[in-house]
Amino acid sequence: MQLSPSxxxxxxxxxISLYAWFNPxxxxxxxxxxxxxxxxxxxxxxxxxxxxxxxxxxxxxxxIAFYSFSQTVEYVFGQLxxxxxxxxxxxxxxxxxxxxxxIPTYLRHRDxxxxxxxxxxxxxxxxxxxxxxxxxxxxxxxFPIPLEIPGFIFGFLYxxxxxxxxxxxxxxINHDAHFYGALYGIVLTFILVPRVGTIFWxxxxxxxx
Numbered sequence: 588m589q590l591s592p593s594x595x596x597x598x599x600x601x602x603i604s605l606y607a608w609f610n611p612x613x614x615x616x617x618x619x620x621x622x623x624x625x626x627x628x629x630x631x632x633x634x635x636x637x638x639x640x641x642x643x644x645x646x647x648x649x650x651i652a653f654y655s656f657s658q659t660v661e662y663v664f665g666q667l668x669x670x671x672x673x674x675x676x677x678x679x680x681x682x683x684x685x686x687x688x689x690i691p692t693y694l695r696h697r698d699x700x701x702x703x704x705x706x707x708x709x710x711x712x713x714x715x716x717x718x719x720x721x722x723x724x725x726x727x728x729x730f731p732i733p734l735e736i737p738g739f740i741f742g743f744l745y746x747x748x749x750x751x752x753x754x755x756x757x758x759x760i761n762h763d764a765h766f767y768g769a770l771y772g773i774v775l776t777f778i779l780v781p782r783v784g785t786i787f788w789x790x791x792x793x794x795x796x
Contacts, residue, residue, distance in 0.1 A: 592677050593657035593714075597650045600707060603638040604646050614639060619689055619704040621696040633693070637685035639705040653681075653711045656718040663721050667780060676779055680772060684713025688768035692761055704761045709768030716742060716772035720783045723790050739791060745769065 607614040619636035623629055640646035660680065664673035688709025696702040719725070723739035749766035776783055 591657075591661055592674050593654055593661060593681075596681060597654055600638050600640075601646065601650060604640040607639050614705075617705075619692065621693045621702060621704075622698065622700045624693060625697040633686045633689050634682065636689070636705045637682070637707045637710055640707070641705060645706060649707050649711050653707065653714060656711075656715045657681075659718040659722050659725070660714055663780070680713050680717055680775055681710040683775065684710035684768045684771050687771045688712065688764040688766075691763045691767055695763070704764070706761070706764070708761065709764040709771070712745075712765050712768030713772030713775070715745075716769045717776040720773065720776050720787050723787050724794055737794060739787075742769070 607617065617632065617635035617639055619632045620629070624632055640649065657677070661673070661677060664676055667673070668676060685707060686709075689704065692704055696704075719738040719742045723737060723742075725738040726735040727738050727741040746766060746769055749762045749769070752760070753762035753766055
């Protein structure tokens with residue numbers, strides 16, 4: 588049985604994250620460190636930091652969200668493109684989301700020697716918002732509220748919250764990665780599947796009518 592790219596990426600991320608928790612040298616050399624990126628040209632950190640996580644909760648949440656929404660994206664890509672192209676586009680969505688979402692973080696913290704960032708949140712957000720474009724009425728829950736809301740409403744709230752928290756900088760979470768990863772996922776999906784706008788809007792009209 589052929590494993591889907593999302594399963595392979597999740598397994599790889601889990602393995603690397605677990606290994607890095609017991610190997611501080613690897614963690615230090617792979618984490619996104621804008622200060623060192625600027626001075627040592629360690630550009631690879633934009634990608635490698637996406638395979639690291641701070642703790643088990645961080646890892647579990649990201650991988651569950653990633654796998655859950657990737658099924659929709661993989662299915663649609665599989666219907667529209669050849670098997671090889673579908674896989675390449677999915678990798679571009681996820682891995683590209685990890686890299687692109689960290690660019691604003693790098694620009695903001697490149698002169699801060701104490702800043703570090705890690706996690707796959709940018710790529711996960713890219714996949715989530717691509718899935719929302721394909722299935723905007725899919726039910727979603729905002730933990731711990733036991734209320735299911737349509738995906739497009741969740742997406743609006745997610746973007747607003749991430750943008751606000753990114754400007755506020757009130758915690759130790761890289762909200763900019765969430766926000767810009769989501770935007771990347773939206774833009775790339777429109778580029779790869781231009782008619783996704785029609786698909787999205789027709790479902791929204793059905794919901795409000």
